[in-house]
Amino acid sequence: MKKFFLPLLLTALTFISISLHAQETPVTWTFKTVSLNDSTAELQFKATIKPNWHLYSQKHNNGIENPIEFSFTPGKEYKRQGGVAEPKPIEHFDPLFGDTSKYFVNSVTFKQKIKILSNEDFVVKGKLRGQSCIDGRCVAIDQKFSFDVKGNPNLTQPVVEETTAEENPADTAAIAPAADTPQNADQPQEEKSLLNFFLVAILGGLAGLLMPCVFPMIPMTVSFFMKSGAKGKFNAIFYGISIVIIYVVIGIGLAAIFGADFANIMSTHWIPNILFAIIFIIFAISMFGYFEIALPSSWINKSAKMENSKGLLGIFFMALTLVLVSFSCTLPIAGAVALNSADGSFIKPIIGMLGFSLGIAVPFTIFALFPNMLKSLPKSGSWMNTLKVSLAFIELAFALKFLNVPDQTYHWGILDREVYLAFWIVIFTLMGLYLLGKIRFPLDNEMPVQKSWFRFILAIFVFTFVVYMIPGMFGAPLKAISGWLPPVETQDFDVNKIVREESGSGPATATFSMDETPKYGDRLHLPHGIKGYFDYDQALAVAKKAGKPLFIDFTGHGCTNCRNVESAVWEDRRVRNKFAEEFVVVALYVDDKNIQLAPEDQIKDQDGDPIVDLGGKNMFIQNTIYKENSQPCYFIVGPEGEVLNGPIYYELNVEKYLEFLDAGAKAYQEKYGK
Numbered sequence: 001m002k003k004f005f006l007p008l009l010l011t012a013l014t015f016i017s018i019s020l021h022a023q024e025t026p027v028t029w030t031f032k033t034v035s036l037n038d039s040t041a042e043l044q045f046k047a048t049i050k051p052n053w054h055l056y057s058q059k060h061n062n063g064i065e066n067p068i069e070f071s072f073t074p075g076k077e078y079k080r081q082g083g084v085a086e087p088k089p090i091e092h093f094d095p096l097f098g099d100t101s102k103y104f105v106n107s108v109t110f111k112q113k114i115k116i117l118s119n120e121d122f123v124v125k126g127k128l129r130g131q132s133c134i135d136g137r138c139v140a141i142d143q144k145f146s147f148d149v150k151g152n153p154n155l156t157q158p159v160v161e162e163t164t165a166e167e168n169p170a171d172t173a174a175i176a177p178a179a180d181t182p183q184n185a186d187q188p189q190e191e192k193s194l195l196n197f198f199l200v201a202i203l204g205g206l207a208g209l210l211m212p213c214v215f216p217m218i219p220m221t222v223s224f225f226m227k228s229g230a231k232g233k234f235n236a237i238f239y240g241i242s243i244v245i246i247y248v249v250i251g252i253g254l255a256a257i258f259g260a261d262f263a264n265i266m267s268t269h270w271i272p273n274i275l276f277a278i279i280f281i282i283f284a285i286s287m288f289g290y291f292e293i294a295l296p297s298s299w300i301n302k303s304a305k306m307e308n309s310k311g312l313l314g315i316f317f318m319a320l321t322l323v324l325v326s327f328s329c330t331l332p333i334a335g336a337v338a339l340n341s342a343d344g345s346f347i348k349p350i351i352g353m354l355g356f357s358l359g360i361a362v363p364f365t366i367f368a369l370f371p372n373m374l375k376s377l378p379k380s381g382s383w384m385n386t387l388k389v390s391l392a393f394i395e396l397a398f399a400l401k402f403l404n405v406p407d408q409t410y411h412w413g414i415l416d417r418e419v420y421l422a423f424w425i426v427i428f429t430l431m432g433l434y435l436l437g438k439i440r441f442p443l444d445n446e447m448p449v450q451k452s453w454f455r456f457i458l459a460i461f462v463f464t465f466v467v468y469m470i471p472g473m474f475g476a477p478l479k480a481i482s483g484w485l486p487p488v489e490t491q492d493f494d495v496n497k498i499v500r501e502e503s504g505s506g507p508a509t510a511t512f513s514m515d516e517t518p519k520y521g522d523r524l525h526l527p528h529g530i531k532g533y534f535d536y537d538q539a540l541a542v543a544k545k546a547g548k549p550l551f552i553d554f555t556g557h558g559c560t561n562c563r564n565v566e567s568a569v570w571e572d573r574r575v576r577n578k579f580a581e582e583f584v585v586v587a588l589y590v591d592d593k594n595i596q597l598a599p600e601d602q603i604k605d606q607d608g609d610p611i612v613d614l615g616g617k618n619m620f621i622q623n624t625i626y627k628e629n630s631q632p633c634y635f636i637v638g639p640e641g642e643v644l645n646g647p648i649y650y651e652l653n654v655e656k657y658l659e660f661l662d663a664g665a666k667a668y669q670e671k672y673g674k
Contacts, residue, residue, distance in 0.1 A: 057089035068130030077118035119155040205359015236368030242319035243361035251353030270406035280399035283332035287392035289443035393431040435459035532585030539586035544639035588618035636664025
C-alpha cells in the first residue's frame with residue numbers, strides 16, 4: 001500500500017495545482033452592511049489580496065492600470081451619498097510609461113454610504129470590476145455584490161427622491177478619503193515620491209527668489225535687520241519663519257480644495273483641466289511681460305501699515321508684505337507647484353507650499369545672519385527677466401499637459417501625438433531663439449547676447465531637446481518624455497507602420513485571412529499592422545471556415561504586460577508572418593466597458609443576466625470556457641474552441657513564443673490534417 005501512496009499523493013497534488021492555477025483568485029471579497037443610524041447605512045467592500053499581488057485603486061492614471069470601478073443597480077429604496085470611499089493607495093512610478101500607478105496590497109476596505117428611503121428591508125446589488133496584478137501578468141476582477149439592508153422603521157411610506165447621475169449603474173464612483181489606511185510594504189515608495197515633490201517645490205521657491213520683484217529686496221531686507229542691533233538676527237529668523245507660516249496656511253487651504261474627490265474630477269472631467277490649462281497660459285503671458293497679475297493695492301498698503309506694529313507682529317506683517325508684493329511674479333511658479341499637488345492627497349499641497357516657502361525664506365534668513373555673504377550675490381539685472389521669460393515658455397508647454405487629459409478621456413481627437421509634439425517643438429524653438437537674442441519681449445533690455453555664456457549654453461541644450469523631439473513627428477517612441485505625450489496610437493503619420501505595411505521589413509510577404517469585416521474593428525485595432533478580429537464567435541467561425549487554428553489573445557486596454565509582449569515579441573517579423581499565414585487572430589479585450597454589444601452578440605451569465613458590453617463577454621468567455629482570468633493570456637484552439645496549445649502568459653522570449661505557435665499549428669495539422 002505504501003508504494004502506491006506517494007505516486008497517488010503526487011498525482012493528487014498535481015491536479016490540485018493545475019486546478020488552482022487554471023483560475024486564480026488573487027482577491028477575495030467580503031461584503032458587510034453597517035447601520036450608522038435608522039436612515040443611513042454603510043456598505044463595506046473588503047478585499048483580501050494574496051501575497052505579492054496588488055489591486056489597483058479607483059484612480060485613473062492615463063491607461064497604465066485598470067482601476068477598480070463600482071456599478072450599482074438603481075433602486076427606489078436607497079440613494080448613494082457621495083462616491084465609494086477608499087484609503088490612500090500606494091504610489092509607484094513606472095519608468096516604462098513615465099507615470100505613477102496607484103494600488104493596494106494585503107487588504108483594503110472600500111465604503112459606500114447610502115440613505116435609506118424605504119421602511120421595508122431591501123437588497124443593494126451591483127458589480128465591481130478592476131484588475132489585480134503580480135510580476136508578469138494580471139487578473140481581471142469581475143465580481144457581483146449584494147448587501148442586505150434593513151428598512152428605516154421611522155418611515156411610514158417610502159421616500160421618493162429624484163435619481164441623480166451618481167445613481168447611474170454605469171457611473172464610476174468618485175473617490176473619497178477613508179480612515180482605515182492599509183498597512184503595506186511599499187510605504188517607503190510613497191514617502192520617496194513626496195520627498196521628490198518636496199525637493200522640486202524647494203527649487204521652485206529658489207526660482208521665485210530670483211524673480212525681478214523679489215531678488216532686489218534681499219539686500220534691503222538684510223540692511224533693515226542689521227540696523228536692529230542684537231535683536232536683528234532673532235528678528236531675521238522670525239521673518240523667515242513667518243514667510244513659511246504664510247505659505248503653509250495657503251497650502252492647508254489648497255489641501256481642503258484639492259482633497260481626494262478632486263483627484264477623481266481631475267482625471268475624469270474636462271472642466272478643471274481646461275481651467276488649469278487656461279490659468280497656465282495666463283501665467284505664461286504675464287511672465288512674458290504683456291501684463292501683470294497683482295493683488296489689490298489696498299491689501300499691500302494695509303499690510304505695510306501694520307509693519308509699524310511693535311515687536312514680532314510688525315516682523316510678521318513685513319513678511320506678509322513681501323508675499324503680497326512678490327505675488328505678481330511668484331504666483332506662476334507657486335501656482336505650478338500647487339496645481340501639480342492636486343492629486344487627491346491632503347498632505348501634498350501642504351508639503352508643496354512648505355518647500356516653496358523654504359526656497360524663499362531660508363536664503364533671506366541666511367543672508368541676514370551672515371551679511372558678508374551678500375558680496376557673493378550677482379547684481380540685479382536683465383538676467384532676472386531672462387529667467388522669468390524662460391520659465392514662461394515652460395509654463396506654456398505644461399499647459400498642454402492639462403489639455404491632453406480630457407482630450408484622451410473624452411476621445412476628442414484634438415491633441416493627437418504629432419499635434420502635441422508640434423506645439424512643444426515650436427515652443428522650445430522660440431525659447432532657444434529668445435536665449436540667442438533673436439526674440440525680445442516688452443521687459444527685455446537691448447543687451448548684447450554674446451556676453452552671456454550661460455544663455456548661449458542653455459540655448460544649445462534647448463535646441464538639442466528640439467532636435468530630439470523631431471523624429472517623434474514620424475513615430476519615434478521618445479521614451480524619455482513618453483509619459484508627457486499622448487499615446488502613440490493617436491499618431492496619424494507613423495513611418496514604422498508604413499515600413500511594416502509597404503516594405504520587406506514588415507509582414508507584407510504574407511496575406512492575412514480576413515474573410516469578414518471585423519466586428520467593432522472601427523474602435524479596436526491590433527498593433528504592428530497585424531489583422532484580426534475582436535469578437536470570439538465571429539473569429540471562431542472564420543477560423544473554422546478558413547481551416548486554420550485560432551490564436552486567442554486575452555488582453556486589456558490597461559494591461560502593461562500585454563503591451564510589453566506586443567512590443568518585444570509581436571513586432572518580430574517571424575511572429576507577424578506566422579499570424580498572417582498560419583492563424584486567424586482574435587484579440588479579446590476583457591476591460592472594454594465602452595463598446596456595447598449588438599443584440600445578436602449578447603450572451604447571458606451564470607445567473608441568466610444579459611451581458612451587454614464587449615469586455616464583460618470576453619471576461620466571461622475567459623473565465624468559464626478557458627478557466628483563466630489573467631492577462632496577458634494566449635491560447636491556440638481548434639474549430640470548436642478546444643485547446644490545442646496553451647495557455648502562455650508573460651513571455652518576452654521570441655524563440656519560445658515561436659515554439660508555442662509552432663506547437664499549436666502542428667497540433668492542428670495532426671488533428672485535422674489541413
